[in-house]
Amino acid sequence: MNQAHTATAHDLDMERTLQRDDSVKAGTCLVRTENLSKQYGSVTVLSNISIDINAGEIHAIIGENGAGKSTLMRLISGYINPSVGGLVVDGQPVTFTTPHQAQDAGIVLVHQEILLAEGLTVAENLFLGRELTRNGIVDDRAMRRIASEKLAELGCNISPNMLVRDVALADRQLVQIARALLDDYKLVIFDEPTAVLTGDEVERLLDIVLRLKARNMGVLYISHRLDEVQRLADKVTVLRDGKMIGTYPGRSLSQMDMAELMVGRELSALYPPKTEARARDAMLRVTSATVPGYVDDVSFTAHKGEILGFAGMIGAGRTELFEGIVGLRPGHATVELNGAPLNIRSQREAIDAGIGYLTEDRKAKGLLLQERLAPNLTLSALGRFNPGLYLRKRRESAALEDAVDQYDIRVRSLRLNAGQLSGGNQQKLLLAKILLTNPSVVIIDEPTRGIDIANKAQIYTFIRKLVGEGKACIVISSEMQELIGLCDRILVMRQGRINGEVFGEQMTESNIALLATAEADSGRASEGGRA
Amino acid sequence: MSVVSQPARLGRERDFSFNWADAGPFLALLALLVIGFLVNPDFLSPTNLSNVITRSAFIAIIAVGATFVISSGGLDLSVGSMAAFITGITIMFMNMMAPSMGTWSIPAGMGIALLAGIACGLVNGIIVTVGKIEPFIATLGTMGIFRALITYMSDGGTIPIDRSLREAYRPVYFGTVAGIPLPIIISLAVAAIASFVLYKTKYGRKCAAAGANEDVARYSGISIVRTRTIAYVIQGACVAIAAICYVPRLGAATPTTGVLWELQVITAVVIGGTALRGGKGHIWGTVAGAVILELIANLMVLSDFVSEYLVAAVQGVIIIIAMLIQRFSK
Amino acid sequence: MSVVSQPARLGRERDFSFNWADAGPFLALLALLVIGFLVNPDFLSPTNLSNVITRSAFIAIIAVGATFVISSGGLDLSVGSMAAFITGITIMFMNMMAPSMGTWSIPAGMGIALLAGIACGLVNGIIVTVGKIEPFIATLGTMGIFRALITYMSDGGTIPIDRSLREAYRPVYFGTVAGIPLPIIISLAVAAIASFVLYKTKYGRKCAAAGANEDVARYSGISIVRTRTIAYVIQGACVAIAAICYVPRLGAATPTTGVLWELQVITAVVIGGTALRGGKGHIWGTVAGAVILELIANLMVLSDFVSEYLVAAVQGVIIIIAMLIQRFSK
Amino acid sequence: DKKVVAVSIPAADHGWTAGVVYHAQAAAKEINAAFPDVEVVVKTSPSATAQVSALEDLSAGRKLDALVILPHTSEELTMPVKAVKDGGTFITVVDRGLNDPAIQDLYVAGDNIAVGRNTAKFLVDKLGGKGNLVVLRGIPTVIDDERIKGFQDGIAGSDLKILDIQYANWNSDDAFKLMQDYLAKYPEIDAVWANDDDMLLGVLEAIKESKRTEIKYALGGNGMKEIIKKVIDGDAMTPVETPYPPSMIKTAIYMTVANLVGHAPVRGAVKLDAPLITKENAEEYYFPDSPF
Numbered sequence A: 001m002n003q004a005h006t007a008t009a010h011d012l013d014m015e016r017t018l019q020r021d022d023s024v025k026a027g028t029c030l031v032r033t034e035n036l037s038k039q040y041g042s043v044t045v046l047s048n049i050s051i052d053i054n055a056g057e058i059h060a061i062i063g064e065n066g067a068g069k070s071t072l073m074r075l076i077s078g079y080i081n082p083s084v085g086g087l088v089v090d091g092q093p094v095t096f097t098t099p100h101q102a103q104d105a106g107i108v109l110v111h112q113e114i115l116l117a118e119g120l121t122v123a124e125n126l127f128l129g130r131e132l133t134r135n136g137i138v139d140d141r142a143m144r145r146i147a148s149e150k151l152a153e154l155g156c157n158i159s160p161n162m163l164v165r166d167v168a169l170a171d172r173q174l175v176q177i178a179r180a181l182l183d184d185y186k187l188v189i190f191d192e193p194t195a196v197l198t199g200d201e202v203e204r205l206l207d208i209v210l211r212l213k214a215r216n217m218g219v220l221y222i223s224h225r226l227d228e229v230q231r232l233a234d235k236v237t238v239l240r241d242g243k244m245i246g247t248y249p250g251r252s253l254s255q256m257d258m259a260e261l262m263v264g265r266e267l268s269a270l271y272p273p274k275t276e277a278r279a280r281d282a283m284l285r286v287t288s289a290t291v292p293g294y295v296d297d298v299s300f301t302a303h304k305g306e307i308l309g310f311a312g313m314i315g316a317g318r319t320e321l322f323e324g325i326v327g328l329r330p331g332h333a334t335v336e337l338n339g340a341p342l343n344i345r346s347q348r349e350a351i352d353a354g355i356g357y358l359t360e361d362r363k364a365k366g367l368l369l370q371e372r373l374a375p376n377l378t379l380s381a382l383g384r385f386n387p388g389l390y391l392r393k394r395r396e397s398a399a400l401e402d403a404v405d406q407y408d409i410r411v412r413s414l415r416l417n418a419g420q421l422s423g424g425n426q427q428k429l430l431l432a433k434i435l436l437t438n439p440s441v442v443i444i445d446e447p448t449r450g451i452d453i454a455n456k457a458q459i460y461t462f463i464r465k466l467v468g469e470g471k472a473c474i475v476i477s478s479e480m481q482e483l484i485g486l487c488d489r490i491l492v493m494r495q496g497r498i499n500g501e502v503f504g505e506q507m508t509e510s511n512i513a514l515l516a517t518a519e520a521d522s523g524r525a526s527e528g529g530r531a
Numbered sequence B, C: 001m002s003v004v005s006q007p008a009r010l011g012r013e014r015d016f017s018f019n020w021a022d023a024g025p026f027l028a029l030l031a032l033l034v035i036g037f038l039v040n041p042d043f044l045s046p047t048n049l050s051n052v053i054t055r056s057a058f059i060a061i062i063a064v065g066a067t068f069v070i071s072s073g074g075l076d077l078s079v080g081s082m083a084a085f086i087t088g089i090t091i092m093f094m095n096m097m098a099p100s101m102g103t104w105s106i107p108a109g110m111g112i113a114l115l116a117g118i119a120c121g122l123v124n125g126i127i128v129t130v131g132k133i134e135p136f137i138a139t140l141g142t143m144g145i146f147r148a149l150i151t152y153m154s155d156g157g158t159i160p161i162d163r164s165l166r167e168a169y170r171p172v173y174f175g176t177v178a179g180i181p182l183p184i185i186i187s188l189a190v191a192a193i194a195s196f197v198l199y200k201t202k203y204g205r206k207c208a209a210a211g212a213n214e215d216v217a218r219y220s221g222i223s224i225v226r227t228r229t230i231a232y233v234i235q236g237a238c239v240a241i242a243a244i245c246y247v248p249r250l251g252a253a254t255p256t257t258g259v260l261w262e263l264q265v266i267t268a269v270v271i272g273g274t275a276l277r278g279g280k281g282h283i284w285g286t287v288a289g290a291v292i293l294e295l296i297a298n299l300m301v302l303s304d305f306v307s308e309y310l311v312a313a314v315q316g317v318i319i320i321i322a323m324l325i326q327r328f329s330k
Numbered sequence D: 001d002k003k004v005v006a007v008s009i010p011a012a013d014h015g016w017t018a019g020v021v022y023h024a025q026a027a028a029k030e031i032n033a034a035f036p037d038v039e040v041v042v043k044t045s046p047s048a049t050a051q052v053s054a055l056e057d058l059s060a061g062r063k064l065d066a067l068v069i070l071p072h073t074s075e076e077l078t079m080p081v082k083a084v085k086d087g088g089t090f091i092t093v094v095d096r097g098l099n100d101p102a103i104q105d106l107y108v109a110g111d112n113i114a115v116g117r118n119t120a121k122f123l124v125d126k127l128g129g130k131g132n133l134v135v136l137r138g139i140p141t142v143i144d145d146e147r148i149k150g151f152q153d154g155i156a157g158s159d160l161k162i163l164d165i166q167y168a169n170w171n172s173d174d175a176f177k178l179m180q181d182y183l184a185k186y187p188e189i190d191a192v193w194a195n196d197d198d199m200l201l202g203v204l205e206a207i208k209e210s211k212r213t214e215i216k217y218a219l220g221g222n223g224m225k226e227i228i229k230k231v232i233d234g235d236a237m238t239p240v241e242t243p244y245p246p247s248m249i250k251t252a253i254y255m256t257v258a259n260l261v262g263h264a265p266v267r268g269a270v271k272l273d274a275p276l277i278t279k280e281n282a283e284e285y286y287f288p289d290s291p292f
């Protein structure tokens, strides 16, 4: 009784938090950065950034990979300290030495890279460091309920009791976002919040961002998806190579303008032209792939010279399907490559057979963050650098220099650790790493997650070039536009099965969305006949 | 074919299902009891079981503390020598006070034991957290220090408790309440309080968070230094409680008291299901782990199969098998 | 607008900069030598230094193997008893063969030692990787097993090497080449080969990757099971080499051979700069760590400050201080 | 109905305890074969705590008619042995006395103080009452203490000087290292005493390797067969030995069984002395088949 009562009181509290009409008036300056600069060693990563962040305003920060966006955000929210310059919060100069101080001052950051404790549950992570208590006892029930509600608001209905370890990447991102929305903050900073989200969740998130604005909170918003920026931003600040190019009123810029401001030169078309459809040889044929718990009896074929897309909502099982195929998860599938049957039990065997898989979770599964760039690059293809007894470091450095050139990895020194690269550049390094194994079938899970628009074009061109060389490429992506622009054919998954296929003219957002969400009504669609 | 099955749902709703992972140590315990009975029916006699469980109380109490330390991402190799050191201090203090205070020196000595335990834990905690030294090395260092101190205090011999106090102190180990030996009750109480702290308080959450992911914890405003230091202090207090129960059993502290307890303690914690790399701690699993270890030793004494020389081998094998049972019960 | 600058071009600048982090253990070593000299000038006498370094060879060789295990994310507590067990097997084999083979039984015994070491390492590796048991527990189990086996083999007493072989075998410990004692040469050779393997080969990379992040390693096509098992096998081989050097020193295996070596070994590895949670291994640091430990023990005897009872305490303090020196040299 | 005799001894963790285990097991085997109505059960324990546990375990299961115990430590085992005695068991204590002598029915012991004292006397005698000594002691326990005390008493009044005394854990490796360090530290050493033969092995090896010639004696104690062999062979550095025979456990078991089967009531205390073993009498202390 008592318990129920208190919990309700708490609910009201939470509601009040969100609906409170703060005394802060729209337009007052919440945070001002004054000549913020950041140096790592002799390298200047950010110089002289001065911006105003106002209440009731969505302020977007855009810039190429490595431009310094995340660094700026970390400075504002106390994760790192500036080398020069400082912050003014509510008119007072302040120095935050910990993120917690920034949070106490009402500033919270939703990280680009996911920062959750994998061994704890969703609810525990959400309330970490600010558990609700009743008489000194942590109130798990209330926390679980509020966690469910908050997550549901974001369109995420995972159980708050799940261990974060078992939660899909997109859901983890939503948990991070929910964490920032839980409390009474004045300024919420989103660093590429939508990079791992699919259509629906993105819409919900944008909605929430607009509601924050309506409540006179300040929002800093970073995204490489310029359409979002255009829809949301009241102001846009452009960074390039750590310098501020300028702050512009949001509506005044077209996406093309933004892109060119970021890049500093004119951009060509985003997507390379598709090669014309012709009869192709089957390259990778997968029959009855099953991954217990996630994927149920999936069959498909990827052809030589084809870019095959996989669409679906979060939890559709695309990642699991391919992890199952390349032997990273228990499951079974009949796999044929160029007509020869393969028996793949581990990633090694997949790589040796010529199937490369690039993970969507670069931080936890893709790169050794504490390790130098070269060893990261060559980790899957060590054999190539080990002609006799030992590894040739010189060849490795050469390969790194090549990769830096070819994939335009923006690093200021080749002796950084992978963790010191900006998010987008990590992604490029990962792509280089997998292509170093020289696969004939390349499976890329979320190829452009966190990559800026100019580099996206590069990567697309690159993928197109790969298939032009006679490889097959499978692209799993949550960005429908990307799939439509890039792929020759798209398979849509839903709840662990292939729910349909689109190609040519049929490749439209509405068709894909329909297949991704609705049950195919005339039996299960499969590509079988057309393959 | 119209109904799409929902295979992905499987992972989800484990809210109320029985948690097999947590049950592991208890299953291993059960298996051991059955084997024990088959080997020698006396094994399950009430006297034997009560003896064994009473004995396991020391390790259990210390291991409960170790669960905090390990859960928070630390490790403590010094517990065995710390127990000897605290026992020594306590006995010396009681002996000193006995002439003036009589049997009141016993509770006073217990207080001193607790203070000493907390102080030792604090030293460990500060070296590990403030000194930023790998816990393995830091506590290996203090292990040597505590061991040397007890050797010094005892001049390499023994520190026996005053005869006048013996009888009065005896019940703390040999007494029973409602037929249950006191050490069992004390260790259950310690475990109950510990599981309250670990599962129901903010501190417990901080502990698990510090062990699960230091960065995340730090960013959430949790002070790793404070959290981990407190864990070591709790460990120290637990060692002190164990020492308090220990004194009446053997009536003396010697330089060999508590040798290798640290390994037993850590084994109990790990058998109990807490991962050595930190994260969620399993208090009751730890207690089960301590009982398992003592049962294995008991089984060795009661069974006549094994050559004296091979006892350690069989114990090793059983521990590995117990861990495998746990693995497969997951 | 202007063309984007290409900051990426900077390339290979600082390849040859001095790495302070790696220098930690050597600085600690230096500090110790200086302190030692101040305490007792004999400390730096060639005989003393050569004795001490020769003595540290066993621990150094074993610790080089442990660097692989720890770097790959494992741990091995069984090395001390494994050394005793291998020593026992080797001596028994040599004694058995001596009548027929004469001194040829010595190289044959060395071969047997290596085989036994590899087999023991394989057992550890398989229990840890295939059995998926926490390394601490798994190797604690095998530690008991190996210890029991040597006790059993020796009936609790000693297994002395045949008199006919003694003189022929003696040089392996007591011999010198160009004035340098053979064990030092052997341990340097082992360390050199090990650092080649760890830093210059595919396997070394895999090892560090498996320890740094298991998932990343797996997703890069590295078999964790294989990598870690090989690390244990290397550990076994190193223990065997140490055992081979050990036999001529005292000419016998006893149940106390190698007791607590595991702690010294792990301490050497950690003092050497390798993190216990895995990742990069520091072979030369490990060797320095082993020498540091032996020097500390030596210093204790050569200095007159410390009561015999407090030696362990002072050692503990010095180890902690050595770690602090390391910390601050970063 | 068989009479049960439990034997509780330390686990074999170095030479001497190994000898105890060996002799205890040999006795058990012989008696179990010779007396159909007596069952001797031998249990070893690695520590005092474990030994207390073993006592509880042994007496919880069955009624013990007799207990032969070589306690790890006196203090810690006193109360537990008393508890067994209160159950009506005949108690034989070996080697180390309990704190309360009233508990034991029979006491068989060596003389640790004499081990130290007799060795000291020998050195005083041979070195002409003058010289530098270094001493290696074992693990901090009562036995170790008593031997050291006996030794110190033995040299009292002479000009023999103990330069250094450190622990070497009754372990030949540790003794080897410690001796090397002593040699580095002291240029002039006349004699070495290791209070146990395991350690003496390491000491001898270190001396041999150092090629130092001024060291006249390196003595041990306990009666290890390798050392007695040296005495028999007339070794110059180790001409004498003090026995502390692990076979005392066998004697104790036999006496206890004799008491049980009722040939004669055996009570009281038997103290084995620790005479110097010299070339003349060494043969009687030499058991080549024992592990010790």
Ligand SMILES: Nc1ncnc2c1ncn2[C@@H]1O[C@H](COP(=O)(O)OP(=O)(O)OP(=O)(O)O)[C@@H](O)[C@H]1O
Pocket (backbone or CB within 6 Å): A040, A043, A045, A063, A064, A065, A066, A067, A068, A069, A070, A071, A072, A112, A410, A411, A412, A416, A420, A421, A422, A423, A424, A425, A450, A452
């Ligand atoms: N600890 C560090 N040491 C050295 N350089 C660093 C460190 N952290 C970041 N950098 C460098 O700072 C630059 C800016 O990185 P930042 O993460 O801010 O980029 P970003 O604009 O967020 O890019 P992205 O869009 O790819 O996320 C990068 O070149 C990066 O390599």
Ligand SMILES: Nc1ncnc2c1ncn2[C@@H]1O[C@H](COP(=O)(O)OP(=O)(O)OP(=O)(O)O)[C@@H](O)[C@H]1O
Pocket (backbone or CB within 6 Å): A166, A167, A168, A169, A170, A198, A294, A312, A313, A314, A315, A316, A317, A318, A319, A320, A321, A360, A477, A478, A495, B006, B007, B008, B009, B011
């Ligand atoms: N029906 C479901 N509803 C909600 N969540 C689910 C469902 N099925 C699976 N999940 C969760 O989602 C995860 C599976 O997502 P998976 O990564 O396979 O999807 P995906 O199609 O690759 O999506 P993403 O775009 O995130 O890569 C699993 O961890 C599971 O916990």
Ligand SMILES: [Mg+2]
Pocket (backbone or CB within 6 Å): A069, A070, A071, A112, A191, A422, A423, A424
């Ligand atoms: Mg970024």
Ligand SMILES: [Mg+2]
Pocket (backbone or CB within 6 Å): A318, A319, A320, A360, A445
């Ligand atoms: Mg996915």
